[in-house]
Amino acid sequence: MTLRVYNTLTRQKEVFVPVEAGQVKMYVCGVTPYNHPHIGNARPFLTWDVIKRYLEHCEFKVYHVQNFTDVDDKIINTANAEGVTWDVVANRYITSYFEVMDKLNIRRADIYPTVSEHMAEIIDIVNTLVEKGYAYVVDGDVYYSIEKFDEYGKLSGRNIDDMQAGARVDVDERKNHPMDFALWKSAKPGEPAWQSPWGMGRPGWHIECSAMSLKYLGNSFDFHGGGSDLIFPHHENEIAQSEAFVEEEKPFVRYWLHNGFITVNEEKMSKSLGNFFLVKDILEHYSPDVLRFFVLSTHYRSPLDFSDERLSEAERSLERLRTAVENSNHLSKMTNSVANSEANHLVEVAKQAQQDFHDAMDDDFNTALAIGVMFGLAKEINVYYNAVMAERVSYNEEAYSAIRNVYFMMAEVLGILVQERQDKVDGSQELIGQLMDIIIGIRQDARQSKNWAIADKVRDSLGAVGIILEDSPQGVRWKKR
Structure with missing residues (x-):
């Protein structure tokens, strides 16, 4: 089966065709490091970790870029409240990010660029957009003119006229259009600032991802991902400014993938509701493997409801998969392999399970369905183990190797059961x-x-x-x- 992915831009599943044969370039929007990562942060990074693992399993060479927004209002406000500089806050929570994501067995991206390290690239893009007439300068601020980009709204499906009608009455009157967005903001007291052609200032939110993705992945690349909350305005604006910058080389991104929201006990997660859960706090009660398994048990585009009850259910389910690994490892110690019909059956079961797993992952990275396939093979392993232990069936090395290799492949792609699988070889x-x-x-x-x-x-x-x-x-x- 050919890999098909749901493209937010076209609102349909499409056959994946990489820009360069055998290679995949992907950019994932990272965190703004002003606090410890919460469960909503974890979902996109778990999603893209599995996507990357599967693409590498399919023998693609993957180059993965994920940024840190280390210059932002929230960071500045936190720093001012604590009486420290903005970079102290950003570096503290970047460290916290890696501590948590490493525990969740999320593999590192190839590079983690930050806003503060890419001012030259950001200023160059903004300057080019001004020269091309896509942006304009007002009192040291630079705004992108959305009316200059004919395709504005193509990702989110929004209409410019509708957006103008719905705009608040207290918008900045200096703008040509209420929805024009800042590419560069003039310096204000108590904020970090960098020198630019328009005076001291700092970047707007959206321009950073354009600068970093274009620098490291080129003018057109394969995947761009993040949470559904980023579709508008962040990714919509990113398309507008990036495609205006590269023009003849668009599309800027081939496939836009967005994960669904997380709710808590079927309510939207928010600090105001008091249902805002940090990953480090969750890991005090549940193992990283349980949290990872819980997130992957739902398809990445579907809403995910978070609760203690659902985590406990995931913990019980994961134990069944662990038992299959333990039984498989125990079988590996056996000798005196004997050919029999049961062995032939298990080899065929393993082949079918491998095909079913690939079919699930090829269908827009359907980890929920893939885990279902894994449970089916776990049952076969446990039944075979019990039969061998009860001496109803003779042990066969070929059958054991077939089911073990396929089962461990599934676990590796999903990034689960790491400790159990290492027990055999460590x-x-x-x-x-x-x-x-x-x-x-x-x-x-x-x-x-x-x-x-x-x-x-x-x-x-x-x-x-x-x-x-x-x-x-x-x-x-x-x-x-």
């Missing part, structure tokens, strides 16, 4: 396994000597640190809770 885990064999041996000796107190103490002590012992006809097995 050298430190091998040492832990050897130590557990010694502990289990001591317990078994105690049981054979009918020293139940020692045997129970070993079991209970292990349970207290999250290790469960399971007795079976084939011996004792341990796993992490």
Whole structure:
């Protein structure tokens, strides 16, 4: 199946055709670092992490750019309230961003440009737009004239006349049109400022992403992403200024992808409602794997309702997938492979699951459907494991390898079950396994000597640190809770 993606610009699914064969260039709007990341911040970055993983799985070479808006009113206000400079605040929360996203197993972008480092590029674009007649200067401020761009509104579907009719009466009278937006803002007391042809000042919000994406990805690239709240005005304005700048090389972006909103107990998340959740606070109660699995269990374009109940449900569901990894790792220790019809069946099941997983991801990166496929294969692994342990079926290396490889591929693309998958190959885990064999041996000796107190103490002590012992006809097995 060919990869198809939903393009916000055309409002339909389209076959993905990269600008350059075998390569994918993508730009994702990053955070404004004035506070710790919240759950709404996490969703787009989890989404694009999986998109990137899948594209690389499909053997594309991916170049990923994600910015930090480190010059912004919110940062300036926070800095002034604390009595520090703007960069102190920005750097503090950029560090916080990486701490949280690393825990969520979100791979790093290739580059994280910041506004403050790209003033020269920003000023050059603004100056070019003024020279071309797309922008005008008023008292040290520079505004983009939306009436000069014939296609303004094509991303959001908005009409200029309707926007003018709905504009507030207290708009800046210096503007040619109420919806004209600032490319450059003249300096004000208590704000950082840079020298420009129009005097000291700083960039407007939208121009930064144009400057950074054009610099690192070229005048036309494959993907641009972010939350649905960025469609208008941010991405609409980004298209207008970027395509006016490059003109003959448009479209500026081939495919615009936007993730859906997050609600909390079916209400819009906001500070005023008191339902604003920071990721670092959520991770005090749930593992990063649970939060990641929870977000990916819903298709990225659909609304996602956040609640303790839903997180607990995700935790229980994820445990079923963990069990399949543990069973698979346990099977890997077996020898004496025997050919049988059940093995042939499992090989075919693995092939079909792989195809179904690819079909799901090729359908606009449908992680919800892909996870459903993963659950189906997990069931097959668990049934096979139980049958082998009960000696109803003979172990077969080919069957084990087929289902394990496909299952671990799915987990890798989704970025989940990292610890469980590492347990099989990590050298430190091998040492832990050897130590557990010694502990289990001591317990078994105690049981054979009918020293139940020692045997129970070993079991209970292990349970207290999250290790469960399971007795079976084939011996004792341990796993992490």
